[in-house]
Amino acid sequence: xxxxxxxxxxxxxxxxxxxxxxxxxxxxxxxxxxxxxxxxxxxxxxxxxxxxxxxxxxxxxxxxxxxxxxxxxxxxxxxxxxxxxxxxxxxxxxxxxxxxxxxxxxxxxxxxxxxxxxxxxxxxxxxxxxxxxxxxxxxxxxxxxxxxxxxxxxxxxxxxxxxxxxxxxxxxxxxxxxxxxxxxxxxxxxxxxxxxxxxxxxxxxxxxxxxxxxxxxxxxxxxxxxxxxxxxxxxxxxxxxxxxxxxxxxxxxxxxxxxxxxxxxxxxxxxxxxxxxxxxxxxxxxxxxxx
Amino acid sequence: xxxxxxxxxxxxxxxxxxxxxxxxxxxxxxxxxxxxxxxxxxxxxxxxxxxxxxxxxxxxxxxxxxxxxxxxxxxxxxxxxxxxxxxxxxxxxxxxxxxxxxxxxxxxxxxxxxxxxxxxxxxxxxxxxxxxxxxxxxxxxxxxxxxxxxxxxxxxxxxxxxxxxxxxxxxxxxxxxxxxxxxxxxxxxxxxxxxxxxxxxxxxxxxxxxxxxxxxxxxxxxxxxxxxxxxxxxxxxxxxxxxxxxxxxxxxxxxxxxxxxxxxxxxxxxxxxxxxxxxxxxxxxxxxxxxxxxxxxxxxxxxxxxxxxxxxxxxxxxxxxxxxxxxxxxxxxxxxxxxxxxxxxxxxxxxxxxxxxxxxxxxxxxxxxxxxx
Numbered sequence: 136x137x138x139x140x141x142x143x144x145x146x147x148x149x150x151x152x153x154x155x156x157x158x159x160x161x162x163x164x165x166x167x168x169x170x171x172x173x174x175x176x177x178x179x180x181x182x183x184x185x186x187x188x189x190x191x192x193x194x195x196x197x198x199x200x201x202x203x204x205x206x207x208x209x210x211x212x213x214x215x216x217x218x219x220x221x222x223x224x225x226x227x228x229x230x231x232x233x234x235x236x237x238x239x240x241x242x243x244x245x246x247x248x249x250x251x252x253x254x255x256x257x258x259x260x261x262x263x264x265x266x267x268x269x270x271x272x273x274x275x276x277x278x279x280x281x282x283x284x285x286x287x288x289x290x291x292x293x294x295x296x297x298x299x300x301x302x303x304x305x306x307x308x309x310x311x312x313x314x315x316x317x318x319x320x321x322x323x324x325x326x327x328x329x330x331x332x333x334x335x336x337x338x339x340x341x342x343x344x345x346x347x348x349x350x351x352x353x354x355x356x357x358x359x360x361x362x363x364x365x366x367x368x369x370x371x372x373x374x375x376x377x378x379x380x381x382x383x384x385x386x387x388x389x390x391x392x393x394x395x396x397x398x399x400x401x402x403x404x405x406x407x408x409x410x411x412x413x414x415x416x417x418x419x420x421x422x423x424x425x426x
Numbered sequence: 427x428x429x430x431x432x433x434x435x436x437x438x439x440x441x442x443x444x445x446x447x448x449x450x451x452x453x454x455x456x457x458x459x460x461x462x463x464x465x466x467x468x469x470x471x472x473x474x475x476x477x478x479x480x481x482x483x484x485x486x487x488x489x490x491x492x493x494x495x496x497x498x499x500x501x502x503x504x505x506x507x508x509x510x511x512x513x514x515x516x517x518x519x520x521x522x523x524x525x526x527x528x529x530x531x532x533x534x535x536x537x538x539x540x541x542x543x544x545x546x547x548x549x550x551x552x553x554x555x556x557x558x559x560x561x562x563x564x565x566x567x568x569x570x571x572x573x574x575x576x577x578x579x580x581x582x583x584x585x586x587x588x589x590x591x592x593x594x595x596x597x598x599x600x601x602x603x604x605x606x607x608x609x610x611x612x613x614x615x616x617x618x619x620x621x622x623x624x625x626x627x628x629x630x631x632x633x634x635x636x637x638x639x640x641x642x643x644x645x646x647x648x649x650x651x652x653x654x655x656x657x658x659x660x661x662x663x664x665x666x667x668x669x670x671x672x673x674x675x676x677x678x679x680x681x682x683x684x685x686x687x688x689x690x691x692x693x694x695x696x697x698x699x700x701x702x703x704x705x706x707x708x709x710x711x712x713x714x715x716x717x718x719x720x721x722x723x724x725x726x727x728x729x730x731x732x733x734x735x736x737x738x739x740x741x742x743x744x745x746x747x748x749x750x751x752x753x754x755x756x757x758x759x760x761x762x763x764x765x766x767x768x769x770x771x772x773x774x775x776x777x778x779x780x781x782x783x784x785x786x787x788x789x790x791x792x793x794x795x796x797x798x799x
Contacts, residue, residue: 320515328529
């Protein structure tokens with residue numbers, strides 16, 4: 136039976152998928168192959184590229200402690216951001232999901248509102264808030280609490296702050312979706328069996344919303360781990376993340392072969408995180424999160 | 427036996443949602459060990475009432491008593507109730523054992539006792555070997571049994587069932603009906619059952635509370651509400667009734683005679699004529715299965731025989747539902763089939779016995795009548 140079915144395989148799904156597959160192939164798969172090829176080229180002292188098969192970039196990237204340190208720093212910042220997003224995102228998600236307000240859709244719209252403003256502008260806005268001549272320092276100096284403006288920007292804390300600002304909506308949306316899918320009767324049932332509101336939350340609501348937390352966590356981690364704009368705008372000289380190295384190599388030094396090798400490292404590392412996640416938690420929840 | 431205590435009492439309980447009154451001043455007693463059914467169309471207030479007893483809704487006014495104690499201000503988790511939902515509401519991430527044991531965790535019961543009581547509860551619902559499975563691995567009927575086990579294992583004061591059979595298919599529903607009743611009898615636990623299904627209400631209950639638009643239309647044993655509907659709504663909601671208007675011609679001690687508008691004179695049982703006088707307006711109901719059709723009826727003093735013609739036949743196997751025209755009136759008659767049903771266009775005689783003619787309380791007859799069907 137199965138063999139017959141396989142022989143008479145229906146081609147219609149593939150035909151329907153073909154536009155998407157073509158787009159992904161042309162815009163993602165082929166360029167990635169180019170990047171792989173690039174990474175084996177060499178940048179000459181004159182500034183041009185020498186075509187060939189050189190392992191120099193790879194030896195540099197894989198052996199230099201500097202790159203490993205930055206990669207570790209990237210993971211740390213992304214992880215801290217993810218945990219803080221989860222802690223800060225749960226409450227608003229819970230509120231929206233279980234709000235009896237009729238304008239739930241409006242609350243969700245508010246959540247999406249930041250996406251209407253460019254991510255760069257949103258990040259830059261922190262300079263006007265926390266900068267030396269920013270709002271906070273203005274208030275503090277006007278009130279005489281401090282005599283000199285404090286330098287609050289350009290450290291790891293502000294990088295995390297900027298990343299939270301960027302990533303929190305993704306976390307909230309994912310948690311919201313999983314909370315929204317929980318049958319309210321389950322909480323009522325738990326309550327009727329003798330659990331307090333908090334016990335019912337711990338026994339029923341929280342475990343059932345874990346897939347959403349996990350999905351939101353993965354998104355925050357991957358997006359956070361791959362960003363370079365936030366550290367560029369809000370970080371100090373030592374707060375670079377891995378994507379900043381790629382930016383440096385390609386945009387500043389015009390060293391495309393090295394930048395390519397670095398890109399592939401980041402792609403493989405973050406890809407491995409996704410695969411590990413999928414192995415242990417499943418990605419079905421993330422698909423739901425986008426739906 | 428000890429004096430019949432009340433498991434649940436409602437005293438003038440009211441529930442309003444904003445401007446809308448879902449339950450109007452409702453008073454009711456549920457005696458210990460009895461099976462009481464709230465039945466009515468959707469939106470009649472039956473589920474809201476159940477949720478107020480459960481503590482899932484706060485009563486706007488009036489008192490709710492469980493075992494003589496006022497519980498209005500007692501939160502749900504301290505009320506010791508067993509609650510079963512239409513959609514089972516089993517915890518999907520917990521095994522069957524963990525589901526059933528859930529309520530015992532909060533009752534200071536040691537581990538061995540929990541295991542024993544869970545086993546007993548699963549035996550009672552006839553699903554002894556599923557402890558390690560997850561709810562989604564069970565069928566709907568099995569899940570509802572587990573939900574029942576989870577509700578009764580805590581030995582609740584009252585069992586509250588919110589349309590527990592509605593999600594099951596027809597055969598399973600009837601099986602579960604018998605099963606549920608057996609378990610309830612075995613445990614002797616006061617039970618409030620909410621349904622919109624009149625057959626369930628009549629089959630399972632010790633007492634039926636028929637509700638409509640937030641009011642109790644009638645409360646009584648299944649036989650009382652079925653045979654002596656207090657209102658037009660009840661007459662129509664439970665089974666099929668022929669409803670007519672008329673005026674009282676004669677209301678003496680041994681006979682009541684009513685002139686039906688556009689139709690014949692009908693005799694009614696003397697008990698129906700109490701407090702009635704000649705000339706009074708009357709609404710009357712005759713159950714469809716009490717309209718006996720035949721080609722010929724022998725005349726007797728307690729019956730009225732009318733000529734009619736069969737308009738349509740709704741064949742149901744063991745019985746048939748006939749639509750009959752007699753004079754200006756249309757009748758419905760449900761009769762068992764003796765070999766062949768009557769056919770369309772056939773002339774028949776309708777026999778209406780005095781004992782089957784019910785005079786409805788005119789004060790209540792308007793209420794909810796638009797929902798009849």
